[in-house]
Amino acid sequence: MEQPVSGNTTGPVERDVGAQRRVVVAIKREIAAGVHAPGSRLPSTRALAAEWGLSRATVTAAFEQLAAEGYLETRAGARARVAAGLAQPKPAPETAPAARPTEISAYGRRLASASPIPWNAQPFALDFRYGELAGGDFPTLAWRRALANAATRRPARLRYGDPRGLPELRAALQGYLWRSRGLHCEADDIVVVNGSQQGLDLCARLLIDPGDRVVIEDPAYHLARQVFLAAGAELAPQLVDRGGMRTNALPPARLAFVTPSHQMPLGSILSATRRQELLAWAARNGAAIIEDDYDAEYRHDVGPVPPLRSLDQAGSVIYLGTVSKTLSPTLRLGYLVLPQGLREVFARAKRVTDRHAPELEQAALTELIANGTYERHVRRVRRRNGERRVALLQALRLHLGERVTISGTDAGLHVLVWINGLPQSREAELTERAAAASLGLYGVSGLYDQPDNRDRRAGLVIGYAALDEAQIIAGVERLDALLRELGA
Amino acid sequence: MEQPVSGNTTGPVERDVGAQRRVVVAIKREIAAGVHAPGSRLPSTRALAAEWGLSRATVTAAFEQLAAEGYLETRAGARARVAAGLAQPKPAPETAPAARPTEISAYGRRLASASPIPWNAQPFALDFRYGELAGGDFPTLAWRRALANAATRRPARLRYGDPRGLPELRAALQGYLWRSRGLHCEADDIVVVNGSQQGLDLCARLLIDPGDRVVIEDPAYHLARQVFLAAGAELAPQLVDRGGMRTNALPPARLAFVTPSHQMPLGSILSATRRQELLAWAARNGAAIIEDDYDAEYRHDVGPVPPLRSLDQAGSVIYLGTVSKTLSPTLRLGYLVLPQGLREVFARAKRVTDRHAPELEQAALTELIANGTYERHVRRVRRRNGERRVALLQALRLHLGERVTISGTDAGLHVLVWINGLPQSREAELTERAAAASLGLYGVSGLYDQPDNRDRRAGLVIGYAALDEAQIIAGVERLDALLRELGA
Numbered sequence: 013m014e015q016p017v018s019g020n021t022t023g024p025v026e027r028d029v030g031a032q033r034r035v036v037v038a039i040k041r042e043i044a045a046g047v048h049a050p051g052s053r054l055p056s057t058r059a060l061a062a063e064w065g066l067s068r069a070t071v072t073a074a075f076e077q078l079a080a081e082g083y084l085e086t087r088a089g090a091r092a093r094v095a096a097g098l099a100q101p102k103p104a105p106e107t108a109p110a111a112r113p114t115e116i117s118a119y120g121r122r123l124a125s126a127s128p129i130p131w132n133a134q135p136f137a138l139d140f141r142y143g144e145l146a147g148g149d150f151p152t153l154a155w156r157r158a159l160a161n162a163a164t165r166r167p168a169r170l171r172y173g174d175p176r177g178l179p180e181l182r183a184a185l186q187g188y189l190w191r192s193r194g195l196h197c198e199a200d201d202i203v204v205v206n207g208s209q210q211g212l213d214l215c216a217r218l219l220i221d222p223g224d225r226v227v228i229e230d231p232a233y234h235l236a237r238q239v240f241l242a243a244g245a246e247l248a249p250q251l252v253d254r255g256g257m258r259t260n261a262l263p264p265a266r267l268a269f270v271t272p273s274h275q276m277p278l279g280s281i282l283s284a285t286r287r288q289e290l291l292a293w294a295a296r297n298g299a300a301i302i303e304d305d306y307d308a309e310y311r312h313d314v315g316p317v318p319p320l321r322s323l324d325q326a327g328s329v330i331y332l333g334t335v336s337k338t339l340s341p342t343l344r345l346g347y348l349v350l351p352q353g354l355r356e357v358f359a360r361a362k363r364v365t366d367r368h369a370p371e372l373e374q375a376a377l378t379e380l381i382a383n384g385t386y387e388r389h390v391r392r393v394r395r396r397n398g399e400r401r402v403a404l405l406q407a408l409r410l411h412l413g414e415r416v417t418i419s420g421t422d423a424g425l426h427v428l429v430w431i432n433g434l435p436q437s438r439e440a441e442l443t444e445r446a447a448a449a450s451l452g453l454y455g456v457s458g459l460y461d462q463p464d465n466r467d468r469r470a471g472l473v474i475g476y477a478a479l480d481e482a483q484i485i486a487g488v489e490r491l492d493a494l495l496r497e498l499g500a
Numbered sequence: 501m502e503q504p505v506s507g508n509t510t511g512p513v514e515r516d517v518g519a520q521r522r523v524v525v526a527i528k529r530e531i532a533a534g535v536h537a538p539g540s541r542l543p544s545t546r547a548l549a550a551e552w553g554l555s556r557a558t559v560t561a562a563f564e565q566l567a568a569e570g571y572l573e574t575r576a577g578a579r580a581r582v583a584a585g586l587a588q589p590k591p592a593p594e595t596a597p598a599a600r601p602t603e604i605s606a607y608g609r610r611l612a613s614a615s616p617i618p619w620n621a622q623p624f625a626l627d628f629r630y631g632e633l634a635g636g637d638f639p640t641l642a643w644r645r646a647l648a649n650a651a652t653r654r655p656a657r658l659r660y661g662d663p664r665g666l667p668e669l670r671a672a673l674q675g676y677l678w679r680s681r682g683l684h685c686e687a688d689d690i691v692v693v694n695g696s697q698q699g700l701d702l703c704a705r706l707l708i709d710p711g712d713r714v715v716i717e718d719p720a721y722h723l724a725r726q727v728f729l730a731a732g733a734e735l736a737p738q739l740v741d742r743g744g745m746r747t748n749a750l751p752p753a754r755l756a757f758v759t760p761s762h763q764m765p766l767g768s769i770l771s772a773t774r775r776q777e778l779l780a781w782a783a784r785n786g787a788a789i790i791e792d793d794y795d796a797e798y799r800h801d802v803g804p805v806p807p808l809r810s811l812d813q814a815g816s817v818i819y820l821g822t823v824s825k826t827l828s829p830t831l832r833l834g835y836l837v838l839p840q841g842l843r844e845v846f847a848r849a850k851r852v853t854d855r856h857a858p859e860l861e862q863a864a865l866t867e868l869i870a871n872g873t874y875e876r877h878v879r880r881v882r883r884r885n886g887e888r889r890v891a892l893l894q895a896l897r898l899h900l901g902e903r904v905t906i907s908g909t910d911a912g913l914h915v916l917v918w919i920n921g922l923p924q925s926r927e928a929e930l931t932e933r934a935a936a937a938s939l940g941l942y943g944v945s946g947l948y949d950q951p952d953n954r955d956r957r958a959g960l961v962i963g964y965a966a967l968d969e970a971q972i973i974a975g976v977e978r979l980d981a982l983l984r985e986l987g988a
Contacts, residue, residue: 082771112786283570
């Protein structure tokens with residue numbers, strides 16, 4: 013391995029690389045087949061070159077390569093030798109004892125035992141899946157320009173960045189959160205993450221150990237539940253009603269997960285009393301609260317609800333934001349706003365986990381926020397989604413009327429549609445029939461902790477942000493027809 | 501929360517939003533200050549509007565907002581009431597018992613106890629830090645064009661993607677690995693990750709539990725060691741010599757981490773005998789092997805060494821690749837090539853961890869690989885870095901001659917420079933003096949498991965890919981001067 017300082021830089025480029033590689037492969041094959049025993053000498057490079065019709069330099073280079081890989085031992089002036097001891101430890105594949113399968117960790121086993129979710133399912137012709145956006149709403153030109161600017165401004169030296177994200181993006185987000193959410197924080201409270209899913213995962217890793225209790229809404233966002241279950245948490249689900257998650261019987265826990273501005277999926281706002289109760293509980297228990305503000309930008313009939321973090325005196329609340337609902341879920345950009353006491357350990361975890369979020373995308377988002385494009389875009393998509401919402405509510409009223417009850421319409425990009433005449437037990441029948449007709453419908457019952465959703469009616473989480481008005485109306489008409497088939 | 505289907509979409513935009521927000525804030529403040537007791541009635545909206553000089557609609561909208569947030573209870577025809585029970589659970593900040601600090605997990609505590617690494621250090625005027633690239637080597641135009649094409653081809657529907665990465669990128673990588681590394685795999689063996697760091701982290705999470713043993717090279721890549729220590733592993737370091745990591749005394753373990761093509765940092769190639777021993781050990785123990793092929797593209801005096809994975813019969817080897825050394829470390833793009841038995845659990849973990857890698861960057865890389873630009877670029881930067889390497893080796897010979905011994909020059913983007921006349925105990929003195937002179941030098945001793953590096957000499961890991969020839973020569977001259985000051 014050690015070698016004298018040398019200016020020799022003749023690379024393989026200047027030799028017949030293809031022939032050299034074939035020689036290397038051929039000799040390895042011969043060694044493996046036992047043609048050349050360990051310790052035995054190979055023919056001279058001259059003899060092999062003649063035999064194979066190659067230049068001696070090519071064969072010599074192949075031998076050097078084989079020596080570098082440890083197959084041969086070479087010495088100037090002597091014929092190369094097959095490395096002693098090479099073949100002994102090699103298990104012949106036919107007779108070797110069966111290899112033990114690779115064991116996976118407890119974390120991996122918990123993941124493996126979760127119900128599989130088809131991630132590459134094709135979208136239906138009409139698909140009310142929540143969390144998807146219309147491609148036409150994406151600000152393609154502005155994003156392309158911002159990315160091009162970021163790529164052009166590349167620095168003289170490409171180096172790993174700050175694990176918390178670009179300082180200029182964190183400053184831009186600080187201003188944005190203050191303007192849009194009335195949230196005061198320092199830029200150094202912010203860690204840019206690869207979408208809010210990574211934010212949840214970092215919280216789970218850093219705040220709970222296997223067996224710890226986590227308070228979670230019931231029903232809840234399914235990938236939040238999966239993160240905590242994979243981390244080995246014992247879930248303590250708390251029912252959600254019109255005032256958000258009930259807080260009157262919170263057990264001691266390490267962590268609580270809530271969506272206070274617009275409960276996912278039911279749509280209620282966490283009441284002021286419950287906010288106080290939750291914060292007091294966290295302070296008493298040394299628990300952290302994840303405030304997932306996943307669709308903060310979409311308010312329809314009410315003004316923005318101030319974030320829970322604004323009320324937090326004890327430093328319990330971790331605020332989680334994302335651009336997945338305003339720009340695109342495929343960008344994978346989100347951010348945590350941390351209490352001061354957690355800043356350092358989250359930065360360390362982000363670094364060891366994946367160094368930092370990709371920088372070009374961070375720079376592009378910085379530019380859009382800094383020059384006002386992002387907030388103009390948010391206003392535009394808020395208006396656009398308001399139009400879709402009107403179309404959905406009107407179509408539901410026109411076609412389904414009193415047969416359904418709608419909730420969660422104040423905010424966000426989805427509503428909850430309870431089917432008054434269809435028992436919960438028939439929800440799967442409805443969504444399966446819909447799928448067969450290429451209509452994507454998603455039942456609410458799977459988001460509850462227990463199969464019994466406590467509402468006794470079938471319920472649907474209807475996301476509308478990826479559809480245009482005509483598709484929304486056509487989808488509701490199909491839903492109407494399906495419900496008539498089911499007698500509901 | 502439930503409300504009749506309604507077409508009412510009058511948003512806050514059409515009211516005096518600023519005034520409304522001020523009313524909301526004022527009333528909350530009054531409630532918090534005890535001006536309005538829980539359950540008590542507020543003045544009528546008419547009276548407040550008159551008092552504050554606002555339209556009644558604005559005050560009514562503010563009340564609706566306060567009701568939605570749970571501060572007020574409103575009923576048509578009656579004056580609004582402060583929510584009953586609102587103030588009771590609120591701890592007065594002055595008298596409340598001190599909040600318990602948020603507890604962090606065992607994982608977080610292990611991270612917190614690791615030595616801090618300054619991630620936002622400014623680069624030195626001349627910096628030999630390994631892992632950084634020259635900005636001028638980045639294919640700005642090609643990357644910008646590929647990104648623009650990807651942004652323009654945005655689909656009709658923006659949806660979460662396959663957690664394993666874009667199918668077209670995985671197909672392109674499959675072909676690239678075959679052409680460049682002679683590595684056969686299926687596209688479905690590949691999971692695209694956010695840089696090789698995330699690949700390591702996923703392996704640690706899925707393959708080891710706290711207390712499990714991990715075989716690791718000694719010395720080793722420091723962020724690999726940190727990942728395993730954070731996961732709670734007990735490290736079993738194995739000394740590295742000219743034949744790579746020694747494999748004659750491997751203890752039972754769940755995982756081994758190796759850099760067989762170019763040991764990081766010493767530069768040796770894992771010998772054929774040791775490859776066989778390592779694979780046999782893994783099969784016997786049900787252990788997995790991470791093959792970190794971090795600088796596979798850079799071979800100078802030898803041809804490419806086939807990956808360990810090519811010899812793997814038992815499905816033990818996880819191959820880890822990256823574009824951090826060919827394009828940029830700031831892109832955060834890498835990939836795992838998994839044994840079949842681990843594909844499913846890694847895909848699940850990637851999904852729960854952060855859904856998937858950002859798609860625009862994946863699409864851009866796909867285009868560059870598919871149209872040949874990537875491989876042309878790799879040849880160009882390989883040549884360019886070969887030139888830098890010649891400059892470095894010549895400068896070292898010219899200025900330092902026999903005072904140093906160089907190893908690891910066959911491959912990669914760094915060499916190891918042993919200072920023959922300087923004991924290991926003075927390595928830190930050298931790097932600190934260099935830092936004071938704005939010369940970035942990095943000692944090898946910190947990469948060993950034990951403070952004693954077993955070579956007794958000071959050693960430097962010299963990365964050269966971010967510097968031009970003049971800088972390299974100037975840096976070596978400064979090193980020469982520093983060594984003379986130290987009497988070495």
